[in-house]
Amino acid sequence: MSDFNTSLNYEEEREEERTEREERFYLASQSQLIWWKFRRHRLAMIALPLLIFLYLLAIFADFFVPYNPETRFPAYLNAPPTKIHFFSKEGGFHRPFIYNLKRELNPNSFQLTFTEDHTKRYPIRFFIKGESYKLLGIFPTNVHLFGTEEAPIFLFGTDKLGRCLFSRTVYGARISLSIGLVGVFLSFILGVILGGISGYFGGTVDEIIQRTIDFLISIPGIPLWMALSASLPRDWSVVKTYFAITIILSLVGWCGLARVVRGKLLALREEDFVMAARLVGASEWRIITRHLLPSFASHLIVSITLSIPSMILGETALSFLGLGMRPPAISWGVLLQDAQQVIVVAQRPWQLMPAFFVIITVLLFNFLGDGLRDAVDPYAR
Amino acid sequence: MLYYIIRRIIIIIPLLLILSIVSFIIIQLPPGSFLDTYVSTLKLSGTEVSDAEIARLVKLYDLDKPLYVQYFTWIKNIVLYGDFGRSFQWNRPVSQLIGERIGLTMLISILTIFFTWVIAVPIGIYSALHQYSIFDYIFTFLGFIGLALPSFLVALLVVWGAFSTFGISVTGLFSAKFINAPWSWAKVIDMLKHIWVPMVIIGISGTAGLIRTMRANLLDELRKQYVITARAKGLPERRLIFKYPVRIAVNPLVSTIGWMLPGVVGGEVIVSIVLNIPTTGPLLYGALQSQDMYLAGSFIMILSTLTVIGTLISDILLAWLDPRVRYGGMRE
Numbered sequence: 001m002s003d004f005n006t007s008l009n010y011e012e013e014r015e016e017e018r019t020e021r022e023e024r025f026y027l028a029s030q031s032q033l034i035w036w037k038f039r040r041h042r043l044a045m046i047a048l049p050l051l052i053f054l055y056l057l058a059i060f061a062d063f064f065v066p067y068n069p070e071t072r073f074p075a076y077l078n079a080p081p082t083k084i085h086f087f088s089k090e091g092g093f094h095r096p097f098i099y100n101l102k103r104e105l106n107p108n109s110f111q112l113t114f115t116e117d118h119t120k121r122y123p124i125r126f127f128i129k130g131e132s133y134k135l136l137g138i139f140p141t142n143v144h145l146f147g148t149e150e151a152p153i154f155l156f157g158t159d160k161l162g163r164c165l166f167s168r169t170v171y172g173a174r175i176s177l178s179i180g181l182v183g184v185f186l187s188f189i190l191g192v193i194l195g196g197i198s199g200y201f202g203g204t205v206d207e208i209i210q211r212t213i214d215f216l217i218s219i220p221g222i223p224l225w226m227a228l229s230a231s232l233p234r235d236w237s238v239v240k241t242y243f244a245i246t247i248i249l250s251l252v253g254w255c256g257l258a259r260v261v262r263g264k265l266l267a268l269r270e271e272d273f274v275m276a277a278r279l280v281g282a283s284e285w286r287i288i289t290r291h292l293l294p295s296f297a298s299h300l301i302v303s304i305t306l307s308i309p310s311m312i313l314g315e316t317a318l319s320f321l322g323l324g325m326r327p328p329a330i331s332w333g334v335l336l337q338d339a340q341q342v343i344v345v346a347q348r349p350w351q352l353m354p355a356f357f358v359i360i361t362v363l364l365f366n367f368l369g370d371g372l373r374d375a376v377d378p379y380a381r
Numbered sequence: 382m383l384y385y386i387i388r389r390i391i392i393i394i395p396l397l398l399i400l401s402i403v404s405f406i407i408i409q410l411p412p413g414s415f416l417d418t419y420v421s422t423l424k425l426s427g428t429e430v431s432d433a434e435i436a437r438l439v440k441l442y443d444l445d446k447p448l449y450v451q452y453f454t455w456i457k458n459i460v461l462y463g464d465f466g467r468s469f470q471w472n473r474p475v476s477q478l479i480g481e482r483i484g485l486t487m488l489i490s491i492l493t494i495f496f497t498w499v500i501a502v503p504i505g506i507y508s509a510l511h512q513y514s515i516f517d518y519i520f521t522f523l524g525f526i527g528l529a530l531p532s533f534l535v536a537l538l539v540v541w542g543a544f545s546t547f548g549i550s551v552t553g554l555f556s557a558k559f560i561n562a563p564w565s566w567a568k569v570i571d572m573l574k575h576i577w578v579p580m581v582i583i584g585i586s587g588t589a590g591l592i593r594t595m596r597a598n599l600l601d602e603l604r605k606q607y608v609i610t611a612r613a614k615g616l617p618e619r620r621l622i623f624k625y626p627v628r629i630a631v632n633p634l635v636s637t638i639g640w641m642l643p644g645v646v647g648g649e650v651i652v653s654i655v656l657n658i659p660t661t662g663p664l665l666y667g668a669l670q671s672q673d674m675y676l677a678g679s680f681i682m683i684l685s686t687l688t689v690i691g692t693l694i695s696d697i698l699l700a701w702l703d704p705r706v707r708y709g710g711m712r713e
Binding site for chain 1: 392396410525528529530538678
């Protein structure tokens with residue numbers, strides 16, 4: 001008898017617990033539900049903080065890098081990445097330090113090679129004073145996250161002009177990472193407006209916009225991008241080229257967004273709540289902005305996240321070919337121009353470091369988009 | 382069916398018209414007229430151009446008339462004589478230059494799509510049947526990486542890897558002794574030995590996307606009731622899966638040719654620049670760098686036209702495979 005009682009109690013308790021959970025579920029706002037679902041996607045939960053970190057790196061580039069990206073070190077042309085040591089040659093343990101690099105002529109291959117000069121240790125110092133800069137373009141300071149005194153430190157080696165590749169890569173993130181956002185913002189505006197018109201009004205307008213999208217999707221993007229960006233005047237300033245390239249990239253990018261918007265609008269405008277709004281006498285504009293847009297905003301965010309990578313890859317490919325951004329602008333694609341020849345890559349593989357950043361960024365955006373896609377439909381199982 | 386095909390062909394006519402206008406705009410974009418560039422390039426190379434020759438070119442392309450007349454002359458020359466204009470960089474008709482190379486681009490693109498299918502469909506089926514298994518996760522992860530790898534970078538890495546570890550060069554499409562040789566059986570064999578490198582590289586990102594589509598399609602089908610019915614009837618699992626859900630799941634893939642083709646052609650262009658393959662890529666690249674715009678514009682137009690036609694063929698194939706598409710088209 002008592003056995004039966006306890007098990008009954010147990011059942012009741014579980015029932016209570018479950019209803020409590022269910023209640024919490026039913027009472028939760030949509031954004032809360034999305035967050036709960038999103039949290040379960042492990043890769044996306046890793047990707048989000050890493051992406052935020054990458055963007056912080058780009059914004060505060062001057063602080064995170066030891067040198068100005070244009071500073072040349074004539075004694076260190078094509079130097080390999082500096083090795084960071086913890087143990088000296090004598091065997092003692094020290095705080096992280098580096099050795100200076102000595103340039104020598106290899107008697108066999110007649111090539112300049114670098115060897116470590118073990119006579120003196122140069123410790124890596126944090127929050128070191130170095131070249132002065134303006135943080136965020138406002139606050140003048142000269143504190144860098146890390147650096148060394150005397151012997152320079154090159155985490156990713158140097159390029160053919162003796163510039164620090166690590167500093168250049170971090171600076172390059174500014175253009176490479178922002179071009180995705182700006183480009184997607186442009187495609188977003190185009191996509192929402194044109195897709196919205198197309199889906200809401202239908203008829204001839206819809207037909208014309210749909211055929212335009214069919215047309216833009218059916219032509220190979222890369223050759224078209226190449227042709228358009230090749231015809232940009234060479235004497236344009238960096239800022240002008242930047243925006244021109246962004247516009248070129250978003251010319252094709254808006255199509256996907258417009259399709260999402262149109263599809264969702266077509267489905268939603270038949271819903272009861274739209275009819276109700278119309279009966280109350282709400283204007284078309286109010287129905288679109290207050291009732292329709294919020295109901296598929298989450299789907300838009302997913303499409304946006306998933307279209308950022310193609311923008312970043314597009315810019316990198318164009319700049320790599322020398323048709324996109326050009327020096328003195330620094331982007332990952334521009335940095336990879338130096339790695340165009342196999343011979344160069346074979347001798348100085350560290351020139352490929354920016355490529356690593358491109359791949360990681362695109363990967364992270366894909367993970368994030370995947371997680372968001374699973375999360376935006378919190379009611380779906 | 383015939384009605385469907387005719388309807389589709391009528392739709393692409395305005396598409397091709399817009400394409401030709403876009404290409405013409407691209408030709409006109411760079412500052413300075415074609416003729417000035419042409420004459421100055423020839424002078425640089427030491428060839429004097431007679432006034433009579435200039436007058437002939439002006440008349441041939443109506444260069445002294447307003448732009449829209451130039452456009453119609455350009456189109457007329459293409460349609461009537463197959464004359465796409467002249468490349469001043471090569472000093473040869475554009476149609477010759479393109480004709481030599483477009484075939485290889487198409488060949489590589491088509492082979493790439495087949496390769497993608499051969500790899501992606503079995504993996505997609507496996508992933509769907511063994512959802513959340515170790516290999517499913519591995520394939521999903523590899524797929525993500527495949528999507529994130531820009532093809533030109535893969536090409537660069539492959540060339541570097543082959544060069545530094547094996548000391549061989551994987552660039553080009555022919556061995557040295559065949560480059561200028563006329564087409565022969567031996568040359569074809571030699572080409573096949575090289576062609577898989579660009580094929581695999583271009584195919585990577587498409588394969589990743591296709592695996593995911595195939596997996597999702599098949600998962601949707603597997604949840605349907607007819608599968609349960611068939612299983613309840615005691616049909617052997619293997620026959621059940623391959624005879625019904627797989628066949629239905631493959632259908633939408635035919636339509637993926639439509640969206641894969643532009644990507645593959647674009648990928649082919651950029652990969653062949655890195656790998657230095659004698660297809661349209663390097664030629665287009667060179668033309669753009671020296672602003673040889675008749676060549677560049679015509680390239681864009683021909684590549685796009687062929688892509689559009691390829692999409693059309695895949696749509697017709699799909700309609701033939703799947704009656705629902707056919708009748709859906711009729712109702713409109």
